[in-house]
Amino acid sequence: MRQRLVVIGNGMAGARTVEEILARGGDFDITMFGDEPYGNYNRIMLSNVLAGIEDEAGIFLNDLSWYAENDITLHTGVRIERIDRYARMVYGSDGSTTGYDKLIIATGSSAFVPPIKGAHVPGRGYHQGVFVFRTLDDTRAMIRYAKEHERAVVIGGGLLGLEAARGLQNHLGHVTLVHAAGHLMNTQLNFQAGKTLQATIEQKLGIDVVVDGMTTEILGKHAVAGVKLADGTVIDCDVVVVAAGIRPNTEVAAVSGLVVERGIVVDDHMRAMDEEDIYVVGECAQHRGQVYGLVAPLWEQAKVLATNVCATNVSAPNVGAPNVSGTNVSATNVGGTNVGGTNVSATYHGSQVSTKLKVAGVDVASMGLSQPERDDDELLEFAEPKRGVYKNVIIRDGRLVGATLVGDNSKAMALIKAFEKGLPLPDNRAELLFDLGGPAAEESVDDMPDDEQVCNCNGVTKGALKACVDGGCKTVSGCMDATRAGKGCGTCKPLVQRIVEWANGGSVEEDPAASYYVPGVPMPKSELMAAIRRHELKSVSSVFATLGGDEDAKSKMGLASLLKMMWAGEYVDERDARFINDRVHANIQRDGTFSVVPQMKGGVTTPADLKRIAEVAERHGVPMVKLTGGQRIDLLGIPKEKLPQVWADLDMPSGYAYGKSFRTVKTCVGSDFCRFGVGDSTALGIALEERYQGIEGPGKMKLAVTGCPRNCAEAYVKDLGVVAIDGGKWEIYVGGAAGAHVRKGDLLATVSSPEEVIVLTGRFLQYYRESGNWLERTYAWVPRVGIEKIRAVVVDDAEGIAAALDAAMDAAVGAYRDPWKERAEPATPGQFRTSLPLTVLPQVPVRA
Template identity: 75%
Template sequence: MQQPRLVVIGNGMAGARTLEEILARDGDFAVTVFGDEPYGNYNRIMLSNVLAGVEDEAGIFLNDLSWYADNGITLHTGTRIARIDPRARQVYAEDGTATPYDKLIIATGSTPWVPPIKGIHSPGRGYHQGVFAFRTLDDTRAMIRYARDHERAVVIGGGLLGLEAARGLQNHVSHVTLLHAMGHLMNTQLDAQGGATLQRSVEQLGIEVITDAMTTEILGKHAVTGVKLADGRTIACDVVVIAAGIRPNAAVAQASGIEVDRGIVVDDQMRVRGEPDIYAVGECVQHRGEVYGLVAPLWEQAKVLADHLTGRDPEAAYHGSRVATKLKVAGVDVAAMGIQEAEREDDETVVFSEPRKGVYKSLVIRDGRLIGATLVGDVRKVAFLMQAFDRGLALPEDRAELMFDLGGPPAEVSAADMPDDTQVCNCNGVSKAALVKTVQGGCKTVTGVMDATRAGKGCGTCKSVVQRIVEWAAGGEVEEDPRASWYVPGVPMPKPELMRAIRTHGLKSVSSVFATLVPGGEEDAKSKMGLASLLKMMWGDEYEDERDARFINDRVHANIQRDGTFSVVPQMKGGVTTPAQLMRIAEVAERHSVPMVKLTGGQRIDLLGVPKEKLPQIWSELDMPSGYAYAKSFRTVKTCVGQDFCRFGVGDSTALGIALEERYQGIEGPGKMKLAVTGCPRNCAEAYVKDLGVVAVDGGRWEIYVGGAAGAHVRKGDLLTTVSTADEVVTLTGRFLQYYRENANWLERTYAFVPRIGIERIREIVVDDADGIAADLDAAMAASVAAYADPWKERDAPVTPGQFRTSLPLVVLPQVPVR
């Protein structure tokens, strides 16, 4: 018998979660999913963390491609459905292709609401240059790329999304102004006093907030130069982010004759009105007159839909959601539930306000039951309040006990007293019962339970509760997750133990490590690149290279681009070049029709769009060494012109930068190593925010800073030491880099490594030689330096026959990092 055909329009959080619920009920369908974006399913809530630099993109994906394949789901990414034909039971994509269905789920989510502001769009280009929405991963990427080269941002919208955008942008621009058209921030969730308290806390973070600010015009002819308000004020800026709210995305339903009001109208079984075989779920729906923009209602809807569609519970019904949220908004704890203010004369209101400390609490009680609460700055009582609100619990006569520990309910409800159906993780809809079931199934590590259930993988505010429940469910037998200390995921050893074992057994190839140190000898593809880097660092020219242990960038010594072509960055030591080199680069680029020639932030020239088969020829014609702009290795040394030309220079930064790059070129590491040398404290080469930065100071001395960063993470480096000669700089640079190479975790950059070890401890080892290992570090680095060979020389003798063979062009397919 043929499986019924289930088509899902929308691959966002609601659509994917509904599929998970259907699969959990053993639903037997041939499933096809269409998604607008060229990715798999990711957690949209976490985009603000990506913008802020506290989460990388890989960490926000919920389902990798193998999940779809393992469950027999056909996934079409980057495909928009234009219309539905309910009579023919088919959906039509914008490219004209038709897909039949027996059952259909519409999960198209929401779209940003863009106010009608003059100048917000450019004819034929979409948004005006410098204007961004904040809804998708591509929005976030574009915002980060653009903001890095600009200074002042305006965020339009003072709700949750606007506040998160403003906070995240502080990592990329020097000044952020938040404009909100209403009288107070988060006016949908907070009352006026709570909004004012939140505003004071946000302003203390350095964000300028203007309320009652109606934006009427985006200024600037070719790019944004400012915004104009209704009262005539203008605010200078070069980045504008629109975060003014969302609206249900019901366009495909409306175009197909399906009933739409504010959203797609559904009944209690989540069926579209008048269409028994079409369902809708998530932010695109309107149920009993309500639309929801938070995730908790989506999870409830998904369960009802799955129960009904699979026949698990044909009587399942969704009756609406009592929305209660606990969030960290721009670093400030906020919780809100129910109504904001009293609506009847006999409603009780309990308010506590301490503006100086950024604390505000307001409760609304009716007939002895909690019907609304607003908490800003202090949410310690929120667990009990959410239970009281959700379950209608009796409240203490002394209402102050609802806000403070006065012998009343404890600030934290114990894991034992928490009902099984309590939703612990609102972001991913994980209940206490689900956590307990996972522990009882044999998983007794907190990280393991979080991985299995996704609890704590959203905003992260529930992690402490998850830990308490896991500890309680495990009966005090919680285990430490040993994987947390492994250097790579496929070899069960921390780095020091792994290095000892490698030396003891004389393991000089990646395959020998797996064969000797992994039970069963099972190889792990995700571990190969880290092991290859480690082995080359340990053995130098004795390392036995295996090409399948390398990432494509390291196999062909160039950085792969999204279309399958590569970028070529020749070495220019210290950012210094000659007219002859420039003419040669120009001639090569012109001869091979290189699509783009770009100056990089590291003072190099990048030739972009080079096919793989052309790499050897271009390297040969350039006749310049590799610039290593593709590897986890020593990258570049950025320099200023120094004392030879600059009237402020007090040190020959160019010569020292060239010397450093000549010595340490191509040295592998756990992560990228970017250096800079600047000729005075004016810091034109940005030495304070490099993995290692050197700054010339008066008296012919040099300051050495380590652990800086200026990308998604921003950190000023710590002062390691001050020395008197360039030779000392070269020696201590090598010693620090070797210590980092031997002791950092795989992919751990120096901005994380230095704080983890501590600058005092690093100074003891690298400068003071307190552990007596300085000579060993220097010798190990010298061996690596001696083993250097320019990888672009492989143009004359490819390592494998197919190393530079023509490859097929890449097309836009699901690009899902492994979670």
């Protein structure tokens, strides 16, 4: 017989937990009891309903049909009054009795109304005109009443009170916020942050704020006429909203003999103390002394609870034994929760609470401490009262332990990540508070219109991403694959991630494939390389056959690059593993033609070469001749079938303007001619290009050498840039970029000779080739690995692998062959046959 699962509470916690149980294939007869007469709605959105931004229909999470579809019996408007833990029965306010095998208590909280004289009328409930702000009915009643009245006082300057005040402004003329503490949101914010918020609320929104205001009495005989504060002040009003906090609903647990302190006490399995079959989730649960009032911890709790409930739902009597039948535990590994690999029981370890929201229209984010607690805590603080901005971060032992943002949430996501994951922090702490030359500031996803274009390369809007998530795609990489968002230049990937997270309600499923080197072989790069070496896999097809199962078109190019890097001359080249550019050694253009860029080392050419290029361009009617950003000459619009002839006529080596490979070394005139030059940049640039030409890597590698710090060759923004400085020295910068992403390179080393530059360049590039992820440019790889680590390996040989890196690079250099020599005989049948009707194709004779 199926086990009976009873859920007391049909709010966000109860319904979410049931969803998680269903997602794990939990097989129960489910009955839910809801105090309110509705399906499950998003309580957080009540502020929007009050503010008129959202209508009621828009906030429902599960309408009644959801319960029917999932075979859930829902009793709305029924309050459970008692649990008989021994008979396993719950007793409803309607006189019903319902038996259970597993019970989940998700009763949530109620509004807390402090003992204020006049708040209640004996026998009638609240005084007429007094409201709390907790349920949809509260909200409706408040709106109805407010529309017919003039002045409101909101008691409570926390999150809820601020939202209520802001919302009421839509319905009546004047709102005063009365707060008992010395500053607004005092549980989350420090004094200065609270004051900044207050100034914005008063000046921008026109809400009067009274702090240090203890409300002692609500005045008015039949209906509310005003409130009186402890200092005797009287504020006239005809509506009062009490938003002084919430209290967990624990009555049913307490009368039924469960352990109740502030909330219903649970263990790490989300079970009520000493109860095998009773679970508790959400705002009514007290875990390790903490009661949470935010939604994120609730979600984590729901996952743990669902995993455990499903794990115990087994037919075998040995409950303690691991059993995964019908359950899915792998999905639960979020934040503070942790699910063991072999043991199906999940445990909750509490949540790091962080919030990022708009409070009454003002951006506020807070996490952890609001001010330093210990003498050696680092505090960074920034205040710009005129703009209503306050920010701080608190750092302890190199980790972020608290942060507050008011009026500017642009750094919120980064801070929350650093806070929750304990990430290492930048040496320049100011980067925590400001974007210093990085990508543009983050905007709030919520605020973005649906038709705003997110991916400017592939024209994907926020709405398209949301539709993709709504259509069932729950991972970032899945949405990127489906929409191609973030698959162009890649700069929008962080924003795509945030939108997918937002559309998923704040959490995304971890995509295990995100760590794979290529999607088709389930291994990160280091593991993949070890397996390739162990099995001596020298061709792409052998990698799929041995490690990956089915071949995958989207993985071939990355594998080809990796194998070529690893095996150099021993690599078994399969042409189908190459991208078209690498099959025909030219860059495909929008019309299917190709561009041809001959090598021009260091950007230095000769009249003879120029003449030859000009003659070839003329002879072949090249539609466009253009200078590239890398100081070369580009012949554009060459049909595929003409490539071999063009190369033959040019008789120059390939400039590699098409591959994920070493591209070019841009140089300035240097000391030969320039009156400022302090080093021979052209000679060094040519030497570098001579040696490292055509070397493939995880991404393209653009270099530069400049003859003095005036930096005419833009060496600071190259994958590797060399700058001559006075005294015969050379600085080497790495990880720079000036494309879709702009970054100044980090100084790797300062050396005394061009020879050292050449050696360190090879070693750096080889280290990047071996550890960079596929398509990860150095501007991402260098900060990921860390310049200190890279310097230790490349310059100081701290890991003793310098000689091996040099040897591997030597082998790669030795294996170089100019691909444009591949022209007399095609490497494959029809290698240069046109694929588009640019010219007449070989016509098949049509037989009648």
